[in-house]
Amino acid sequence: MAPFLYHTNRKRHFLFLFSVFILSQSLPPMALTNPLSPPSSCTKGPGPVIPVTPLLSFLVRVQETALQTYGKSNFDPKHYVDLSLKSNLSTTVEAFDKLPKTENGSVSVKDFEGFIGKYFNDAGDDVVYAEPVDFVPEPHGFLPKVENPEVRGWALEVHALWKNFSRKVSSSVLHHPELHTLLPLPRPVIIPGSRFTEVYYWDSYWVIRGLLASKMYETAKAIVTNLIFMLDTYGHVLNGARAYYTNRSQPPLLSAMVYEIYNRTGDVEFVKKSLPPLIKEYRYWNSDIHELIIRDAEQCNHFLNRYYAMWNKPRPESSTIDEELASKFLNDSEKQQFYRELASTAESGWDFSTRWMRNSSDFTTLSTTTILPVDLNIFILRMELDIAFLAKTVGENAITEDFLRASQKRQKAFSSIFWNENMGQWLDYWLNNGADCEEPQTWKAENQNQKVFASNFVPLWIDLFNSDIHLVEKVTKSLKNSGLLCAAGIATSLTNSGQQWDFPNGWAPLQHMIVEGLSKSASMEARTVAKDIAERWIKTNYVAYKKTGAMHEKYDVEKCGEFGGGGEYTPQTGFGWSNGVVLAFLEEFGWPKDKKIDCD
Template identity: 60%
Template sequence: MSNPSSACGPKESGPIVATTPLVKFLERVQETALQTLGPNGFDPKLYVDLSLKQTLSATVKAFDNLPRNGSGSVSAKELNRFEEEYLGGAEEDLELSSPVDFVPEPEHFLPKVKSSEVRAWALEVHRLWKNLSRKVSGRVFQNPDFHTLLPLEKPVVIPGSRFREVYYWDSYWVIRGLLASKMYETAKGIVHNLISLIDEFGYVLNGARAYYTNRSQPPLLSSMVVDIYKRTRDENFVKKSLPALLKEHAFWNSGIHKVIVEDAHGSIHTLNRYYARWNQPRPESSTIDKETASKLSDKCAKEKLYREIASTAETGWDFSTRWMRNESDLTTLATTSILPVDLNALILKMELDITLLANAIGDSATANSFRETSLARKKAINSIFWNAEKKQWLDYWLTTHPVSSEEVHKWKASSQNKKSYASNFVPLWIDLFHSGLVRSGSKKARLVAQDIAEKWVRTNYVAYKKTGAMHEKYDVQKCGGSGGGGEYKPQTGFGWSNGVVLAFLEEFGWPEGLKFDCL
């Protein structure tokens, strides 16, 4: 799957995972559409989500024969005619699906919610699962080469709007919401689909599209399995899931994601980073990536930037200044040169989860092995990431660039490498902050988490009443304000937002007298 990346030097090179012939062709259609239609309101993802009505060779031939003017552009009329004859719509490879375990009012739904107003709204959010439930069309299974959508066996819950496929870390909060809705079979089906990606590719992809095969996202599959197991006590589900979790752990702890660091005392530690196996514009965001790289004239510098952009997408963080050397310049992204403290904490949790799950099914050898692995990682996190002066665990910045992308790299730790980063205030990925506070074990931190949850639920409610929709992002500075910024127009739907609200209400509830509108 991996090939040498380019003729650029070792500082820019690294492994790549080649995309499919269909994706490459749809990128040509995308470029032509941009020429024809112009950049205003142009969504590059739309074009790489299209499917074929005829064979790729026949479609390419027809496309190459389209009449063009002197500048190489195709008229809007000719482009529309071509698309209607040869290409299927971006949403035609998914069909509406009615979840087998959905009921309008689940038994024992959100027992801690005492407010009738909040309960009524929570049931509205719960009913959105039906709107977001899909199954992959039989056409995708019959002719997978005609589609960029990957064939997944079980029904899925999509985020919504332009996101017409399953995404990895979105699925964690979707599952948390489904568990609150007592939809255990749907939650298990999502895990089944993610495991099928591990079986085929060796890791969970960023999303279920052919153009996402070059990167993953924050590893949360073990958390999904543990959460489902704690609700259902289904040992067969654990037995089916555990081999995939071992494969995912091996993926993150080998090759380009693995970094060996020597601490100030000479002890050697193994830690991890994000590193996409890609060095071109992302097909789903190509126009944006090319515009970002247009400041650079050197081909190898552009390839390096494209790798950093894709690696930043692998983090799930969007484009936070956390990953930049210069906070005002996106071309200074340096994600592959950072050991993120949260990624390593997630992998520590994965190791603890595997220990728990292995014990649950009587696999003491695996449990003991991963208990030892988790202890080593905990020691590494405290040694490399802890900053005594700030009393925080901070990201660790590698001081130089890797010599060879396929090697395991060894670095010396120094206090200067532990960087803090500016807060990126709007929009907020609320789950990052809330989860850390809840799991800290501190009563004070849990109270802060509850306060955050109340404010978050309130702003979702007010925005919903104003717009009639759940949103992807929210403005944390304005109660009821949806978030802006980023690479694309903020979306509605919205799978993970629904899950977060239901999970928060299940965990903390809502007392009868607590104000629900903006304070």
């Protein structure tokens, strides 16, 4: 039944996109004020800050003491804010304050470890194994295009990892949430793996794509249910399910998750339940802190979006790192702005990259809040199209028309604000420093960031763009000449900065969005490039898995079979979105019986 629904719904979506074009000719143009969101303004002054819990404030103190006690070697600050209490906070704080400390704030290793063991459960103990209700070792109709027995055996091992990483919150989190930084969630989750023992927002889209390839539809729906629970509880989908993530979101892909699940299952009731939260999230991303107005060369105003975290302090999960980075700033206001930039970059999912720096050699020039990112605005365009489609599915035609108008306006912005004809790419746009954001900023060609990043090609993911064969062929040529295509996939940037979202690292989400966009095109050349990239990515995942026994968070695209590095934590294994993208690629492209899988 599911394959029939999948192809039927794909056909419906094609017809819907055709109707987008027809309706765009007949709908009246949008007024200056976006009717789907509050009036736009830039936040002046210090900006909003989400309050922190007393437990989290205390755990940051524990984290700082741990650094003083153990030193930087193999120190992971996240570990200490993931600890849960064995007893009430006041008793634990009192015991901590009585620990004998040296002048620099350190405690003897013996005393500190004794304190941790007596008063805390270990990080990760607040999630417990949850048997997935829909897991079977080899689902019926699993990856029918994979004919090579060696590749098929590996794919089944990757499929089995869903069972390994299925978790639910412990009963203690549900009954005593004040003892935990892990947030209570109603349904089981799939965690990424390693140090990441909680569910993450944008990771979940590619986890779900893999779950759908594995026919695990109920597990996929449960993830969406949890994300909607966070949206209803906190007003936005959190970066992740920890108290220290309440100050920011992540790339908004909830509507895409709902669309993909409906596309496979045809579950109209699921769509009906999801539609109001999706509209609520859309309004959040188009609220005053995220939305700005840019006036193009033809004097047309465009509502576009940025990342903006509700935080101006060190990130609790990286507090000791952030404080050291901010030490070069002399006054508090500069430090607070830098801390907001750090958190806003984390909201982007690209933490960290030279993409967000005014000076690529100086990390403290992070300026994420002054950038209109291509990919964020593509995600919101997709949100508009998804909501319009899903609303039409359940008969909410007025909502459909509203969101079609919004998508029509944003599509025009991509042509006039982000598109660079000479490069054949869509480029991030830098806002003017010190400008009054309550007034429209005038578009300037020099404000486009002409450095090459994989995100410059993400608009291909949207059918409105990949259906234009002439545009696709121009962008495909640009991608081939960009320097990003490497032996094992698409590099994130051309700058080897030591940051993890830069060269030579390749990330599963970027491979998937670009490949899927190219493969949907009518261009034979684009589809050939897509297949080639997918095969390179599958190979490097396979070879690395055979060498290390694990899937990895990121890969070194210069070398087939090597995992990536860089950034503020050690390379992680698991790994949710890598598993999901490999399964999605194998489902789409398969692997012939006689085709080799080793690195060439």
